[in-house]
Every structure is written in C-alpha cells, then in structure tokens.
Amino acid sequence: MTAKTLSRRTREHFTGCLIAGAVGDALGASIEFMTLDQIRSTYGESGLTGYAPAYGRKGAITDDTQMMLFTAEGLVLSRIRQEYPGNDGMIDCTYHALLRWLTTQQPDRQTDLMQSHGSCAIVEGVLTGHTSLFSRRAPGNSCLSALASGTMGTPDRPVNDSKGCGGVMRIAPVGLAFPDVEKAFDIGCRSAAITHGHPTGYLAAGTQAAIISLIITGHSLTEAVNAGIHILKQRKNAKETLDALTATVETACSASPSPETVETLGEGWIAEEALAIGLYCAMVHENEMAKALLLSVNHSGDSDSTGTITGNILGALHGKSAIPPHWIDDLELNGLIEETAMDLYSEFVFKR
Numbered sequence: 001m002t003a004k005t006l007s008r009r010t011r012e013h014f015t016g017c018l019i020a021g022a023v024g025d026a027l028g029a030s031i032e033f034m035t036l037d038q039i040r041s042t043y044g045e046s047g048l049t050g051y052a053p054a055y056g057r058k059g060a061i062t063d064d065t066q067m068m069l070f071t072a073e074g075l076v077l078s079r080i081r082q083e084y085p086g087n088d089g090m091i092d093c094t095y096h097a098l099l100r101w102l103t104t105q106q107p108d109r110q111t112d113l114m115q116s117h118g119s120c121a122i123v124e125g126v127l128t129g130h131t132s133l134f135s136r137r138a139p140g141n142s143c144l145s146a147l148a149s150g151t152m153g154t155p156d157r158p159v160n161d162s163k164g165c166g167g168v169m170r171i172a173p174v175g176l177a178f179p180d181v182e183k184a185f186d187i188g189c190r191s192a193a194i195t196h197g198h199p200t201g202y203l204a205a206g207t208q209a210a211i212i213s214l215i216i217t218g219h220s221l222t223e224a225v226n227a228g229i230h231i232l233k234q235r236k237n238a239k240e241t242l243d244a245l246t247a248t249v250e251t252a253c254s255a256s257p258s259p260e261t262v263e264t265l266g267e268g269w270i271a272e273e274a275l276a277i278g279l280y281c282a283m284v285h286e287n288e289m290a291k292a293l294l295l296s297v298n299h300s301g302d303s304d305s306t307g308t309i310t311g312n313i314l315g316a317l318h319g320k321s322a323i324p325p326h327w328i329d330d331l332e333l334n335g336l337i338e339e340t341a342m343d344l345y346s347e348f349v350f351k352r
C-alpha cells in the first residue's frame with residue numbers, strides 16, 4: 001500500500017501514540033478489576049469520567065505502559081548497539097529489555113538473570129534508572145512466567161500457550177518504528193511471542209503493530225483496519241483474530257456506541273478481545289479522543305489494556321495535541337514517556 005495522506009512519521013504523532021496509550025492505561029487503572037455495575041455505582045451512570053486513584057495516586061500507569069516503554073527501549077538500543085544487527089538482533093534486544101522490566105517486578109531475580117544473560121543485557125538501559133518503574137502494577141502472569149523461564153519464546157518455539165493481551169497491549173512502538181507494514185506485522189508477532197506462545201496472542205499484536213504502522217505512514221484508520229484483515233487472511237492460525245476483527249468492523253457499523261455494545265466484543269483479558277475492544281472504541285469515536293478513551297475503559301473487562309490500545313491508535317492518528325492537556329499533566333512519568341517516544345523517533349526516523 002502507498003500512503004494516501006501526509007505521513008504522520010513526526011514527533012507529534014510518535015509522542016501522541018505513546019502518551020495517549022499511557023493515558024488510556026491510567027484511566028483504566030482504577031477500574032481494571034470492576035464490573036460495569038460496580039463502576040456505575042461508584043462513579044455514576046456515565047461511569048468514570050477522569051483519573052481516579054490507583055496505586056496511591058491519580059494518573060498512575062500500569063504494567064501496560066511499563067512494558068510498552070521497555071519494548072521501545074529494546075528497539076532503540078538495537079539501533080545503537082552493534083551487537084544487535086538485523087531483525088534477529090531487534091528481537092534479542094527486545095527480549096533483554098523485557099528481562100530488565102522483569103527485574104523491576106522481581107528485583108531479587110537480578111543476580112540469576114545476570115548469570116544467565118550477562119550484565120549488559122540486564123543492567124544497561126535508561127529505564128531501569130527510574131526507581132518509579134520498580135513497582136508492581138498488576139503484571140500479567142504469562143509475562144512474568146515466560147520471562148522468568150530463561151527461554152525466549154518465538155512463534156516456532158512457543159514458550160507457553162497463552163493468548164493473554166500482554167503482547168498486544170505493549171506493541172505500539174513496533175508500529176511506530178517500521179513504515180513497512182509487513183515488517184511491522186512480523187516484528188510485532190515475534191516481539192509478542194517472547195511471552196505469548198498461542199498464535200492469537202502474537203497475531204493480534206502483529207495486527208496492532210501493522211495498524212499503527214499504516215496510520216503513521218498516512219493511511220486512514222479504515223484503510224489500516226482493512227489492510228490488517230488482509231494480512232491476517234494470508235497467515236496460518238489466524239481465524240480467532242480475524243473473527244474478532246470482522247466482529248469489530250460489523251459492530252462499529254451497526255450498533256450505537258455504549259458500554260453494553262463494547263461488552264458484546266468480549267472482556268479484553270485475551271488478545272483478540274483486547275484488540276477488538278480497543279479498535280472498536282477508536283473507530284466509533286475516531287475524532288473524539290476523550291470520548292473514545294472513556295468508552296474504552298468503562299466496561300467489565302481489562303480496562304487499562306483496552307484503554308492503552310485505543311490510546312495508541314488515536315494518538316498515532318491525531319498526535320499529542322489531541323489529548324486533553326490535563327490528562328497529560330496528571331499522567332505519571334509523562335516526561336519519561338515523551339522522552340522514550342522521542343528516542344524512538346530519533347533512531348527510526350530522524351537518523352535514517
């Protein structure tokens with residue numbers, strides 16, 4: 001496909017993608033484990049309308065944003081360090097970055113990990129210098145156990161049979177990095193397969209990376225979704241992900257947006273449902289960032305992950321300026337998230 005509108009490979013859209021994703025994560029943080037009835041009885045019939053306290057503050061990010069940042073750091077370091085050449089090197093570097101995230105969740109594992117992988121892989125990087133990232137924010141069991149296993153998962157050598165949403169919710173940096181959609185899809189799948197071995201677990205991530213890549217290269221959201229469906233049709237074991245995307249498009253065209261409509265697409269704990277809900281909310285409020293983000297978190301399922309996915313998509317589409325400024329101001333680690341997006345831009349666009 002060729003770009004049909006002005007490319008969005010800009011600082012504005014890179015920062016927009018990661019910050020809006022983190023805003024969606026932070027909006028969902030306080031209600032991740034609440035049903036829709038509980039959300040309404042706590043916050044009123046309209047549900048949550050802004051940040052509520054989670055992890056001791058308003059605007060707290062969760063594991064979704066933490067892992068998105070480490071995924072971005074892996075990509076950035078793969079461009080800087082000569083020992084990580086080519087696509088295989090990018091995946092190795094991402095794996096090592098995710099191992100560093102594991103040490104933020106389990107600092108007592110650092111000695112074991114250093115013995116297995118070397119000090120370079122474990123202790124080097126910018127993010128582990130931020131003590132505020134050493135905080136457990138309901139990390140996914142598949143991510144923790146896969147990284148602690150000592151084996152890097154791949155699509156051909158799955159580390160488990162998990163199709164949780166832990167791959168798709170962290171994958172946006174891959175879509176930003178690669179303007180070639182097939183490469184974004186492939187690296188997205190391989191990056192997610194480090195922790196999620198079920199085909200749906202990594203194919204949904206590849207699809208999200210492809211959608212972000214197409215948006216950033218100037219395609220409309222509709223074009224990006226249709227292209228994602230086209231790519232999936234050519235892949236093995238893609239029926240679940242394809243069915244979820246087909247349901248997303250049909251629902252976006254037929255039913256009026258509401259939390260009840262969102263819940264017809266699932267709960268979002270598993271990869272294809274998280275992608276479906278995140279994408280649906282972006283599609284039905286394509287030009288209304290705040291409305292889309294609030295719809296993406298006000299449901300009974302995995303609110304922070306679906307919020308992250310909607311935010312990544314619309315942030316890539318409209319840029320940072322479309323995000324309500326007070327949500328950026330009150331977002332935990334907003335400066336670090338912006339710096340990470342700028343590093344990604346610098347390595348994959350500016351220096352090319």
Ligand SMILES: [Mg+2]
Nearest residue numbers: 062063064304
């Ligand atoms: Mg989370």
